[in-house]
Amino acid sequence: MSTNNTVTDSSAISDVEGESLYDADFPAPLIEAPRKRTGKTPKSTRGNFEMAAWLFMRLSGVVLVVLVIGHLIIQLVLDGGVSKIGFAFVAGRWASPFWQVWDLLMLWLAMLHGGNGLRTVINDYAERATTRLWLKGLLYTATVFTILLGSLVIFTFDPNIR
Amino acid sequence: MATPVLDKVEAESAASPYITVTFRIRRFNPEVSDEAQWQDFQIDIDPKERVLDGLHKIKWELDGSLTFRRSCAHGICGSDAMRINGRNRLACKTLIKDINPDKPITVEPIKGLTVQKDLIVDMEPFFQAYRDVMPFLVTSGNEPTRERLQSAEDRERFDDTTKCILCAACTSSCPVFWNDGQYFGPAAIVNAHRFIFDSRDEAAEQRLEILNDKDGVWRCRTTFNCTDACPRGIEVTKAIQEVKRALITRRF
Known part of the structure; x- marks a missing residue:
């Protein structure tokens, strides 16, 4: 909009006696939609990524219900609850490949599920392109870091560590 | 002597169907101010009349500058x-x-589209999304000399979505559309659905590809605002889910 329209006193009620700031030739600046859909809006060519992400959320959600609830019951309810958890307990569990796979699957699915959910939230709520870029950069870094670190621990776990 | 007169007045007011209603209207005039404000109007109106009649009464009798769209005034044109x-x-x-x-009736322009004056918004982004899904019959081959016949069951498949009047009540009630205006919006998807599931149409795959986009059906969060808002009672969210299902089942 025109620079002449920078209003200092933005009183909503027009002064009948005084001069109006705006008139037919010089209307108030319209509030544009942040990113208007027009004929020139670029067509996105992202293939089936959004569909894959949507499907992944549903499928991983179903699997995570089993994994996480099972995990919580084992860790917090059965056999003395949270007080039994120690280095020996974790070492004992990770001696079995079944629990290694369980924990690895839970780590990957939970991180990707949560990461994709946050990506959706950022897409929905971040208005400016730069905010979006930075938030997503932070999110992807944190996700990749946590997944890599967790996988490293599960694969290289040594119960005889000093 | 004064009593009968009073009685008569009272009896008349009891018989009158009119009640006093306050309309609280969101006014915006870019020629006066860059901010919108609420303005109250009190009118006497029969409660069996419609909000549109109240707006007419205000425009015709109280404030001629009140601006709003209406065409047929009978729920068909969607203005x-x-x-x-x-x-x-x-x-x-x-x-x-x-x-x-009993309480003031608030009247605002629909959200998510640029307000131009009072209750009038710029519908162009809405219609652009509509145009983007190719809302017309696409066929190949020679044009038949008679009608393109269709079984009753085939017609029934997309009957619900043929009722759309493009009033934008659904799209402008969608929080995903409010956010950045890039989402196709329920109305465009409903009108794509109307052709995707039409047995006579041959461009379903093309339309599905358009709606498979980043701003297509996958942005739907299933909040059901659109279904609640639809004045034609279209099951909008269901139609969107059917498009999602078609996208998945066609590819796997």
Whole structure:
């Protein structure tokens, strides 16, 4: 909009006696939609990524219900609850490949599920392109870091560590 | 001597169907101010009349500068979708008695589109999304000399979505559309659905590809605002889910 329209006193009620700031030739600046859909809006060519992400959320959600609830019951309810958890307990569990796979699957699915959910939230709520870029950069870094670190621990776990 | 007169007045007012209703209208005039403000109008109106009749009364008798769209005024053209008491409705299909006339009735422009004046918004982004899904019959081969025949079951498949009047009540009630205006919006998807599931049409795959986009059906969060808002009773969210299902089943 025109620079002449920078209003200092933005009183909503027009002064009948005084001069109006705006008139037919010089209307108030319209509030544009942040990113208007027009004929020139670029067509996105992202293939089936959004569909894959949507499907992944549903499928991983179903699997995570089993994994996480099972995990919580084992860790917090059965056999003395949270007080039994120690280095020996974790070492004992990770001696079995079944629990290694369980924990690895839970780590990957939970991180990707949560990461994709946050990506959706950022897409929905971040208005400016730069905010979006930075938030997503932070999110992807944190996700990749946590997944890599967790996988490293599960694969290289040594119960005889000093 | 004064008593009979008083009695008569009282009896008359008891018989009169008119009640006093306050309309609280969101006014915006870019020639006066860059901010919108609420303005109250008190009118006497029969509660069996519609909100549109109230707006007419205000425009014709109280303030001629009140600006709003309406064409047929009978719920067919879809011009007068507005936010009445915080919900998107057609002013011509909303009776005063149904929306608690004891309290002020708030009337606002629909959200998510640029307000141009009072209750009028710029519908261009909405219609652009509509145009983007190719809302027309696409066929190949020679044009038949007779009608393109279709079984009753095939017609029934997309019957619900043929009822759309493009009033934008659904799209402008969608929080995903409010956010950045890039989402196709329920109305465009409903009108794509109408052709995707039409047995005579041959461009379903093309339309599905358009709606498979980043701003297509996958942005739907299933909040059901659109289904609640639709003045034609279209099951909008269901139609969107059917498009999602078609996208998945066609590829796997």
